[in-house]
Amino acid sequence: MSKSISKSTLTQLITLSILIVLVVVLSILAPEFLTYNNMMNVLRQVTFVIITGSAATMLMITGHMDLSVGSLLALSGVVFAVCAMNDIPLFLAGLLGVGVGFAFGVLNGILVTKLKVTHVIATLGSMYVARGLSYIVTDGKSINAGLPRGFDSIGRKMIGTIPIAVIIAVLVLLIFFFLESKTVFGKYAFAIGGNKNAATLSGIKSNRLVLSIYTLVGTMAGLSGVIMASRLGAGDPNVGNGFEFDCIVAIVLGGTSVAGGSGSVIGMAIGALIVGFLSNGLNLLGVGTFYQTVFKGVILVGAVLLDSLIKKKLK
Amino acid sequence: MEQPILSIRNISKEYPGVKALDDVSFDIPANVVHCIVGENGAGKSTLIKILTGAIEKTRGSMLLNGQEYYPKSIKEAMRAGISVLYQELNVVDELTVEENLTLGAEDTRFGVIRHSGKTQRVYEVLHEIDPSIQLKEKVEKLSMAKKQIVEIAKAVAANASILIMDEPTAALSEEEVRKLFTIIHKLREQEVTVIYISHRLDEIMEIGDYVTVLRDGRTIATKQASGIQGQEELIQLMLGKIVIQTYVPSVIDTDQKVLEVEHLTNDKLHDISFEALKGEIVGFYGLVGAGKTEVARALFGADPCEGTIRIDGKEVHVRDPRDAIRQGITMVPEERRTQGLFLELSIKDNIPVMNYKKISRWNVYNKRKQREMAVQYIKDLRIATNSEEKNVSLLSGGNQQKVVLAKCLNADAKVLLLDEPSRGVDVGAKDEIFHIIRELAAKGSACIVFSSELPEILALCDKIILLYEGKIRAVIQNNAEKQPDSEKIMQISTGGLDKYE
Amino acid sequence: MKSKSLKRWLSVCLAATAIMVMTAGCQGKEEAPADGGASAAQSESPQASDAADAADKTDTASGGKDGKAIIGKVSYNMNEAYHQAECAWFEKYAEEAGYDTIIIDGKVDSSIMLNSVQDLISKNTKAIICQPADVANAEALVQEAQNADVPLATFVNKAETTANPHIRLYEAPATKELGAAAAKKWMEWYPDKKIVMAIIDIPSSQQVHEERALAFVEGVQSVAADAEVAVMLDGESSRDKSMACGEDILQSHPEVNMVYGINANSVLGALAAFEAAGRGQAEDGIPKTELFVGTDGSEQEAIKIYDPNSSLKLTMALSPKNNAKTQIDTAIQLMNGEIDAKSDYEVEVTDVVLDYWNTPIDEFQKFLVDEYFSEMDLKQELGLE
Numbered sequence A: 001m002s003k004s005i006s007k008s009t010l011t012q013l014i015t016l017s018i019l020i021v022l023v024v025v026l027s028i029l030a031p032e033f034l035t036y037n038n039m040m041n042v043l044r045q046v047t048f049v050i051i052t053g054s055a056a057t058m059l060m061i062t063g064h065m066d067l068s069v070g071s072l073l074a075l076s077g078v079v080f081a082v083c084a085m086n087d088i089p090l091f092l093a094g095l096l097g098v099g100v101g102f103a104f105g106v107l108n109g110i111l112v113t114k115l116k117v118t119h120v121i122a123t124l125g126s127m128y129v130a131r132g133l134s135y136i137v138t139d140g141k142s143i144n145a146g147l148p149r150g151f152d153s154i155g156r157k158m159i160g161t162i163p164i165a166v167i168i169a170v171l172v173l174l175i176f177f178f179l180e181s182k183t184v185f186g187k188y189a190f191a192i193g194g195n196k197n198a199a200t201l202s203g204i205k206s207n208r209l210v211l212s213i214y215t216l217v218g219t220m221a222g223l224s225g226v227i228m229a230s231r232l233g234a235g236d237p238n239v240g241n242g243f244e245f246d247c248i249v250a251i252v253l254g255g256t257s258v259a260g261g262s263g264s265v266i267g268m269a270i271g272a273l274i275v276g277f278l279s280n281g282l283n284l285l286g287v288g289t290f291y292q293t294v295f296k297g298v299i300l301v302g303a304v305l306l307d308s309l310i311k312k313k314l315k
Numbered sequence B: 001m002e003q004p005i006l007s008i009r010n011i012s013k014e015y016p017g018v019k020a021l022d023d024v025s026f027d028i029p030a031n032v033v034h035c036i037v038g039e040n041g042a043g044k045s046t047l048i049k050i051l052t053g054a055i056e057k058t059r060g061s062m063l064l065n066g067q068e069y070y071p072k073s074i075k076e077a078m079r080a081g082i083s084v085l086y087q088e089l090n091v092v093d094e095l096t097v098e099e100n101l102t103l104g105a106e107d108t109r110f111g112v113i114r115h116s117g118k119t120q121r122v123y124e125v126l127h128e129i130d131p132s133i134q135l136k137e138k139v140e141k142l143s144m145a146k147k148q149i150v151e152i153a154k155a156v157a158a159n160a161s162i163l164i165m166d167e168p169t170a171a172l173s174e175e176e177v178r179k180l181f182t183i184i185h186k187l188r189e190q191e192v193t194v195i196y197i198s199h200r201l202d203e204i205m206e207i208g209d210y211v212t213v214l215r216d217g218r219t220i221a222t223k224q225a226s227g228i229q230g231q232e233e234l235i236q237l238m239l240g241k242i243v244i245q246t247y248v249p250s251v252i253d254t255d256q257k258v259l260e261v262e263h264l265t266n267d268k269l270h271d272i273s274f275e276a277l278k279g280e281i282v283g284f285y286g287l288v289g290a291g292k293t294e295v296a297r298a299l300f301g302a303d304p305c306e307g308t309i310r311i312d313g314k315e316v317h318v319r320d321p322r323d324a325i326r327q328g329i330t331m332v333p334e335e336r337r338t339q340g341l342f343l344e345l346s347i348k349d350n351i352p353v354m355n356y357k358k359i360s361r362w363n364v365y366n367k368r369k370q371r372e373m374a375v376q377y378i379k380d381l382r383i384a385t386n387s388e389e390k391n392v393s394l395l396s397g398g399n400q401q402k403v404v405l406a407k408c409l410n411a412d413a414k415v416l417l418l419d420e421p422s423r424g425v426d427v428g429a430k431d432e433i434f435h436i437i438r439e440l441a442a443k444g445s446a447c448i449v450f451s452s453e454l455p456e457i458l459a460l461c462d463k464i465i466l467l468y469e470g471k472i473r474a475v476i477q478n479n480a481e482k483q484p485d486s487e488k489i490m491q492i493s494t495g496g497l498d499k500y501e
Numbered sequence C: 001m002k003s004k005s006l007k008r009w010l011s012v013c014l015a016a017t018a019i020m021v022m023t024a025g026c027q028g029k030e031e032a033p034a035d036g037g038a039s040a041a042q043s044e045s046p047q048a049s050d051a052a053d054a055a056d057k058t059d060t061a062s063g064g065k066d067g068k069a070i071i072g073k074v075s076y077n078m079n080e081a082y083h084q085a086e087c088a089w090f091e092k093y094a095e096e097a098g099y100d101t102i103i104i105d106g107k108v109d110s111s112i113m114l115n116s117v118q119d120l121i122s123k124n125t126k127a128i129i130c131q132p133a134d135v136a137n138a139e140a141l142v143q144e145a146q147n148a149d150v151p152l153a154t155f156v157n158k159a160e161t162t163a164n165p166h167i168r169l170y171e172a173p174a175t176k177e178l179g180a181a182a183a184k185k186w187m188e189w190y191p192d193k194k195i196v197m198a199i200i201d202i203p204s205s206q207q208v209h210e211e212r213a214l215a216f217v218e219g220v221q222s223v224a225a226d227a228e229v230a231v232m233l234d235g236e237s238s239r240d241k242s243m244a245c246g247e248d249i250l251q252s253h254p255e256v257n258m259v260y261g262i263n264a265n266s267v268l269g270a271l272a273a274f275e276a277a278g279r280g281q282a283e284d285g286i287p288k289t290e291l292f293v294g295t296d297g298s299e300q301e302a303i304k305i306y307d308p309n310s311s312l313k314l315t316m317a318l319s320p321k322n323n324a325k326t327q328i329d330t331a332i333q334l335m336n337g338e339i340d341a342k343s344d345y346e347v348e349v350t351d352v353v354l355d356y357w358n359t360p361i362d363e364f365q366k367f368l369v370d371e372y373f374s375e376m377d378l379k380q381e382l383g384l385e
Helices: A007-029 A036-061 A069-085 A090-114 A119-138 A164-182 A184-194 A196-201 A206-232 A243-253 A265-285 A289-314 B044-051 B074-079 B097-102 B117-129 B144-157 B174-189 B201-207 B230-239 B292-299 B321-327 B336-340 B347-354 B367-380 B397-409 B427-442 B454-460 B486-493 C002-042 C046-057 C081-096 C110-122 C135-147 C172-189 C206-223 C239-252 C264-276 C299-305 C320-336 C361-372
Strands: B006-015 B018-028 B033-037 B059-064 B082-085 B162-166 B193-197 B210-215 B218-224 B253-265 B272-278 B281-285 B306-311 B314-316 B329-332 B415-419 B446-451 B463-468 B471-477 C070-075 C100-105 C127-130 C152-155 C166-169 C196-201 C228-234 C258-261 C291-293 C312-317 C346-349 C352-355
Touching: A007 A265, A007 A289, A036 A069, A036 A164, A036 A184, A036 A206, A036 A243, A036 A265, A036 C110, A069 A090, A069 A119, A069 A206, A069 A243, A090 A119, A090 A206, A164 A184, A164 A206, A164 A265, A184 A196, A184 A206, A184 B347, A196 A206, A196 B336, A206 C110, A206 C135, A243 A265, A243 A289, A265 A289, A265 C100, A265 C110, B006 B044, B018 B044, B018 B059, B018 B210, B033 B044, B033 B201, B044 B162, B044 B193, B074 B082, B082 B144, B097 B117, B097 B144, B117 B144, B117 B174, B144 B162, B144 B174, B174 B193, B174 B201, B201 B230, B210 B230, B218 B230, B230 B486, B253 B292, B253 B446, B272 B446, B272 B471, B281 B292, B281 B427, B281 B454, B292 B329, B292 B415, B292 B446, B321 B329, B329 B397, B336 B397, B347 B367, B347 B397, B397 B427, B415 B427, B427 B446, B427 B454, B446 B454, B454 B486, B463 B486, B471 B486, C070 C081, C070 C110, C070 C320, C081 C100, C081 C320, C081 C361, C100 C110, C110 C127, C110 C135, C127 C320, C135 C152, C152 C320, C166 C320, C172 C206, C172 C258, C172 C291, C172 C312, C172 C352, C196 C206, C196 C239, C196 C264, C206 C258, C228 C239, C239 C258, C239 C264, C258 C264, C264 C291, C264 C299, C264 C312, C299 C312, C299 C361, C320 C346, C320 C361
Parallel strands: B018 B218, B033 B193, B033 B210, B082 B162, B162 B193, B281 B446, B281 B463, B329 B415, B415 B446, C070 C100, C070 C127, C127 C152, C152 C166, C166 C346, C196 C228, C196 C258, C258 C291, C291 C312
Antiparallel strands: B006 B018, B006 B059, B210 B218, B253 B272, B253 B306, B306 B314, B463 B471, C312 C352
């Protein structure tokens, strides 16, 4: 008996094979590609998308989006830097940075679930507010003067030969993978995204759940922002422009439906790696930036198209 | 007899496992009001959809003015002169009457709308039907009846020779109904044939020239209205000789009231009070719009309401479905695809949604237990599937309904509300679902069935509550020896009779 | 049926696009070294032959095609004409000296810049030139490169705490000169009218704000002490935003009689707003209501400057050619060890002032062709031929 594999597993297999093909092709074209250092580089570069995207995948599974993550990344980073500069202990400063993300997550959640503002509009609003605040906090300039030693540890230091940031990203990924696939919380997220009506009639408090996922997304964006600031060695209010779309691209490449109801955190990580390897590989090959942008778009639409074509064939 | 405007010849429509229409044939003469009646599920709406090109027939043919007629789309049907007045009106609230009338048929030059003889005709038609409607008025300010008139005018102006009205009086007041009838008479004079579909038999007797009765997807009779001996004859034709499965009385513990409901009231319901004893199956019967679903939703906390609900003698407050489930009330909703199931998820992921407690600890669930649970329910309820991993979207209607039942059973409810539990389910599955409900009742749950299919109610329920316009009209005890009078029940439900006995 | 064939057609198209982009992207790079090697051999410049030696000396295990060493560059923002020209010259000079290049667009984003530097390190580039997003970003980039022992020189923005070789874009003197020249001209024409300035700025860029906006004001005030700034707005380096700024100025400060834009988009946007309101005009080169002063020395500015009826009369130009040359020279010296990669070595480049009165039109034309690969005929555009 052929056991039918589920749709999302199939999508993951497809994205995984795209990733493998990409890695093989790039390592043939660019000999420097498949080196330990370069691999670590790519991993370090995609940590932010993976950390924020893990939570954002859960959110998209419920059929919601958060466009404010890029601005939150910047705001948390500058808050972290400003606190550290003012001699607040580093750990506490980092916590405050993450806390800003948390607060905005709660705000987004309340706007969407309690005040019934359309999710795109609500988070678009927070996107502007958070970006503006990060300019206000820093006066529009990056902060790096007077930062204490150790400010850059979380973003640059290694444990053995593995960067701390990468370890954090893997941990976050595992936690959200666990949430998604092993807990009732995760199942409810799928239920809400799949059929909100039925979810309510099944006694699921969808508002409460969506609110808590928004909070998680905000918190993870905050964590990403703190790591980013540490990596850059500065609180930069300009950072993270377009980050929300990087996350969405990774999530969608990973087979999560924009309408909700299906998706996977692991798929998102594969998607993030595809985007990361692609831009790294094209840089190594010396492909011009304008072509790279076109490439990104083609890969995104191509992968989604390929996915739907294969599924249709199998049906 | 002159040539009929529309001949329907041996039309059949089959869905996998279900015959929605079976060899339907009748003629519609020109310039008459032709009524189509039948119970829910008799095939009326399927027939309309075929007439208007919304779906395709499986077999048979249609002749429009003697010509073969195969509409591929609603647009094509409209071009051929067949328009529909749907229950949900197709007017755009934000636009004016004028804009609505010409919507999609604007007379434009270089993209700019202009007034001309063509559009003028639409306005004249409207003026003729109802001079009180102002062209510049926003449609959202009009009453339901006037919106309807706007749509009728639009259809007439588009040269409709046949106008299908699907339950046009459902949302109208008595006075407005009078007015609609005058308009229908006027339309007939203007050589428009009206196909009139309604549950309200008194209206049909009044307005119809011809009546076609459908039952179980078949044409039972087409008669001149003048030749029908009152509503009773129609009801008899509609119900036929009801094949009712034998009613088996439940074992009822008369001392123990599981559910007591007092003065349940909201904007759709008036003072609903009843009780369910331990092991009893209570049935709510009424036509579409009588308030069955509203009672179920109110009890389940899905709609706001006032009143007292007691379970096992203890008063409970139900603010939302989550509360209801906690207090021991669950519901099998009316629309399983949109309200009951997560179509993208597998059977094993659907079943535990209402209650994860059995298979989880600290919110982390046990995959093995989940699978075992699903396998158990698949076996117990005889859900036909090769795997518990199968997406429920791939199951047949009956098996989907069993998954919904499993979901509710897993919540260990004391009170189970079943809204149209066997709708769109084939005969075999229907029997099995009845069996499951009886077993549940026998185990001591109170089962409340809400149905617009009388045979279902008569076969299953110990107590039958008749609803009409949001009120309880009668409560009847079922009896295994002497079946309740179904014609009387029908008359009460159509508003013809106030009391049983 | 229909939708199926449509989908197939679509996927074919997409695949074709992907292949085209891939080949096009690679071709652009392959052409460069093909004749680059030849010209390097023939090159007469002593520096170039030095460089060729240096290229030989560097290990051949890695590097570009034909075993040439690679110089990496992270551009500030490749959407702008100046940076495009600078990159083109950068490639050209490297080629002449016998090197390959990889140029990555930093998109004015500090994290993209850091990623790009990492990618260049992975690629075993022998030297990196970059214009960091800001001073703070410079710190991170320099540290990243120094940790990997790859020499890196910054342009415009320098790391403040870590010593690093730097190419300083020292604009302030040129901008002051520009401001002074503008003020002098105004006082010649209208000695009784106090100068009231409006500045279209980018306050988020420290370099621009200090070395252009503030330096310009300083230059004006060095000549006309009573000159005042009515308003300073953020044009976000975009034409339409700057036009909106111009409209706002007309509303709030119609008395403004000198407008300075910190780049071409800023000044041309504001000018467009004034022109729409019937201002921005001159008679025989003498502005009627206000004087516009720009920065960049772009084609479109040139057209306005040499139009006697337009009130845009001065601009200040960066030299992409000279800046790129300095960058390549610095890179070569870093590779040769002539400059210590961890020293505070600094070299300066600056801007030139171009105006209606002192710069002959042919000179501006030559500047555009030489520096920006311009194909425009300025005289023809102005209807002078």
